[in-house]
Amino acid sequence: MPKGSMDKSKSMKLIKTVCNMCEVRCGINVYTDNGKIIKVEGMPEHPLNILCVKARAIPELVHSKERLTNPLKKVGGGFKEISWDEAFGFIADKLTNIKEKYGARAVNIHVGNAFIATQTEKMIRRFSDLYGTPNYSTGASFCFLASTLGHAITCGEHILPHYQGNSRCIIMWGSNHTESGPPYTDRINALVNKGAKLIVIDPRATQLAKKANIHAQIRPGTDCALALGMLNVIITEGLYAQTFVEQWTVGFDRLAQHVKEYSPERVEEITWVSVETIRNMARMYATSKPACISVGIPTNHCISGVQTVRAITTLSAITGNLDVSGGDIITPALWQSSIRVKGSIPDLETSIGAPYPLFRRFAIESTASPLTEAILGQKPYPIKALIIAGGNPLLTMPNTNKVRRAFEKLDLLVVIDVFMTDTAKMAHIVLPGTTFLERQDLRHWRQSGLSLVVATNRVVEPVGNSMEDWKIWAELGKRMGYGEYFLWKDSDELFEYLLKPSGITLAQLKENPGGIYYVEREFQKYLKDGFSTPSKKVELYSELMEQYGYDPLPTFREPAESPVSRPDLVSRYPLILTTGTRTAAYLHSEYRNLPSLRKLVPEPLIEINPQIASSLGIANGDLVKVESPRGSIELKAKLTKDIHPRVVSIQHGWSGANANLLTDDKGRDPISGYPGFRCLLCQVTKVGV
Numbered sequence: 001m002p003k004g005s006m007d008k009s010k011s012m013k014l015i016k017t018v019c020n021m022c023e024v025r026c027g028i029n030v031y032t033d034n035g036k037i038i039k040v041e042g043m044p045e046h047p048l049n050i051l052c053v054k055a056r057a058i059p060e061l062v063h064s065k066e067r068l069t070n071p072l073k074k075v076g077g078g079f080k081e082i083s084w085d086e087a088f089g090f091i092a093d094k095l096t097n098i099k100e101k102y103g104a105r106a107v108n109i110h111v112g113n114a115f116i117a118t119q120t121e122k123m124i125r126r127f128s129d130l131y132g133t134p135n136y137s138t139g140a141s142f143c144f145l146a147s148t149l150g151h152a153i154t155c156g157e158h159i160l161p162h163y164q165g166n167s168r169c170i171i172m173w174g175s176n177h178t179e180s181g182p183p184y185t186d187r188i189n190a191l192v193n194k195g196a197k198l199i200v201i202d203p204r205a206t207q208l209a210k211k212a213n214i215h216a217q218i219r220p221g222t223d224c225a226l227a228l229g230m231l232n233v234i235i236t237e238g239l240y241a242q243t244f245v246e247q248w249t250v251g252f253d254r255l256a257q258h259v260k261e262y263s264p265e266r267v268e269e270i271t272w273v274s275v276e277t278i279r280n281m282a283r284m285y286a287t288s289k290p291a292c293i294s295v296g297i298p299t300n301h302c303i304s305g306v307q308t309v310r311a312i313t314t315l316s317a318i319t320g321n322l323d324v325s326g327g328d329i330i331t332p333a334l335w336q337s338s339i340r341v342k343g344s345i346p347d348l349e350t351s352i353g354a355p356y357p358l359f360r361r362f363a364i365e366s367t368a369s370p371l372t373e374a375i376l377g378q379k380p381y382p383i384k385a386l387i388i389a390g391g392n393p394l395l396t397m398p399n400t401n402k403v404r405r406a407f408e409k410l411d412l413l414v415v416i417d418v419f420m421t422d423t424a425k426m427a428h429i430v431l432p433g434t435t436f437l438e439r440q441d442l443r444h445w446r447q448s449g450l451s452l453v454v455a456t457n458r459v460v461e462p463v464g465n466s467m468e469d470w471k472i473w474a475e476l477g478k479r480m481g482y483g484e485y486f487l488w489k490d491s492d493e494l495f496e497y498l499l500k501p502s503g504i505t506l507a508q509l510k511e512n513p514g515g516i517y518y519v520e521r522e523f524q525k526y527l528k529d530g531f532s533t534p535s536k537k538v539e540l541y542s543e544l545m546e547q548y549g550y551d552p553l554p555t556f557r558e559p560a561e562s563p564v565s566r567p568d569l570v571s572r573y574p575l576i577l578t579t580g581t582r583t584a585a586y587l588h589s590e591y592r593n594l595p596s597l598r599k600l601v602p603e604p605l606i607e608i609n610p611q612i613a614s615s616l617g618i619a620n621g622d623l624v625k626v627e628s629p630r631g632s633i634e635l636k637a638k639l640t641k642d643i644h645p646r647v648v649s650i651q652h653g654w655s656g657a658n659a660n661l662l663t664d665d666k667g668r669d670p671i672s673g674y675p676g677f678r679c680l681l682c683q684v685t686k687v688g689v
Contacts, residue, residue, distance in 0.1 A: 045514025069464025152307025251541025560667025
């Protein structure tokens with residue numbers, strides 16, 4: 001803000017807090033005047049402070065006239081406003097009746113990304129324990145937890161790229177920071193300008209791909225095969241870190257024998273990446289140290305998702321890039337007090353996620369993947385109620401038609417949100433939560449590779465009758481008869497309790513709005529304590545995987561729906577469809593109702609290569625129909641040479657052209673349960689022809 005501008009109004013205030021418009025969560029300076037947000041800037045004290053376009057729209061989000069301001073109850077075909085007392089009473093009565101008739105596990109509680117790893121999620125877990133349901137799931141059922149699982153099985157911990165001045169090579173593997181993480185893009189660009197090598201693996205030519213030393217336009221869903229092909233080259237040519245492999249890995253000899261099956265020639269046939277490119281990538285990565293790999297969510301969204309992450313983690317390990325500065329690092333979690341209820345924690349083996357035991361073991365939650373089947377087919381038992389906090393699964397879960405049928409069958413659907421989403425429109429009760437600037441959150445940045453913790457500040461008061469989200473669950477718990485377990489009076493008191501094991505006080509956090517590093521950065525910690533695996537080494541061959549009946553070595557499986565696995569579909573559905581493409585303006589299904597962001601990306605589009613479009617008689621801007629075996633949508637064509645000729649790409653999250661009407665919920669990774677959002681078959685035709 002220009003000098004002197006603060007004098008324009010004595011009521012103007014500067015409040016330092018953290019943005020929650022995306023998963024990066026930059027530090028922000030927020031200026032208010034008479035309770036209204038008027039300006040948002042990056043906070044210099046916070047290490048992430050380069051704001052994207054979403055942050056500029058914060059005032060529109062908080063002060064939107066479309067905000068939910070009172071609890072709503074569905075009556076007939078519409079909603080009527082009710083009191084919190086009536087809302088809690090209705091929900092409590094329904095939950096009590098369902099528990100008496102079907103048991104506690106007939107209720108599924110699902111938490112969206114906005115609350116993962118916050119005090120709100122912890123409070124919801126506490127409520128779940130007290131009610132007795134094992135069916136607790138989060139947005140991570142389709143997001144980062146498959147990567148966490150693959151990393152943990154291999155080296156014991158989640159790993160992340162360390163974009164630092166000594167990084168000599170960066171692989172962006174299905175990752176597009178330009179749209180999803182601007183602060184990271186700036187760091188990568190700075191490294192490239194200093195001479196670091198850049199490799200991008202993506203069927204789309206992203207902005208970073210256009211400046212990369214190597215861009216591999218891979219067939220979606222075949223990333224595991226590509227990683228195994230790179231391992232073949234590195235091991236065959238002796239480019240691995242021999243000392244590290246000998247001292248700190250288990251199963252290298254078996255791995256070396258295994259990857260002989262994945263010669264560059266065979267991998268070219270599988271992935272569409274040329275032999276020359278495979279060899280060049282492997283050599284560049286193995287000889288440019290330290291090197292790091294950014295593993296994007298698209299690598300998880302296929303039948304080989306966890307095995308893909310294991311193969312990529314193996315690349316990092318055998319080249320000596322694991323837990324070193326400029327490589328792929330392990331960041332410890334913030335120690336916090338648990339508020340799980342001892343003696344009441346449900347057995348996850350009784351959850352609907354029971355078929356995915358390793359997911360349950362490492363995620364410590366169920367998965368939402370079998371949810372629609374449990375509702376519709378009542379297998380393994382009926383799910384009669386669903387409570388959703390900050391999520392919009394009608395747009396984000398696969399096979400939307402099936403999701404809708406399932407939600408229509410529920411005895412109780414409760415949605416807690418700030419807007420009337422597509423999912424909320426189906427609910428029996430809608431509760432108004434808060435935006436991140438109307439509450440305090442305890443946040444730490446483990447997922448960004450920062451051992452940083454921040455207590456965010458409330459910037460404005462909650463709008464209307466909306467309630468701070470963790471308090472909604474505490475009040476519902478009290479109504480259910482669990483009052484003795486919800487004694488925290490406010491966020492400060494709760495934060496003090498949670499922070500006790502960390503040795504950091506709330507007073508210290510309030511004095512340091514940019515955050516406090518809860519541990520000092522330490523590399524090669526394994527030299528003292530080993531890795532957090534059963535063998536204390538990197539497990540290239542996993543006996544744990546073998547015990548559960550999975551391939552103990554990273555192994556590629558053809559996508560469940562592809563030209564290879566489903567030749568019977570190819571004549572009708574000749575193109576490969578990948579969904580979920582990110583744009584800087586939106587996050588999943590959020591923000592399309594904010595005018596400034598809608599101007600940037602006003603409508604849904606399908607990216608299609610001009611070569612294919614020409615053969616189909618499609619011109620740029622034409623309305624086209626996209627059809628898969630599950631359904632069809634209509635949207636406009638965007639012709640671009642930036643996508644592989646045999647691949648088309650659609651953003652997800654649009655209500656009017658919902659990509660998940662096309663996606664499949666059955667072809668899942670057998671380890672994580674993740675569906676194949678990114679590798680399906682479709683046909684595209686011009687509307688009106």
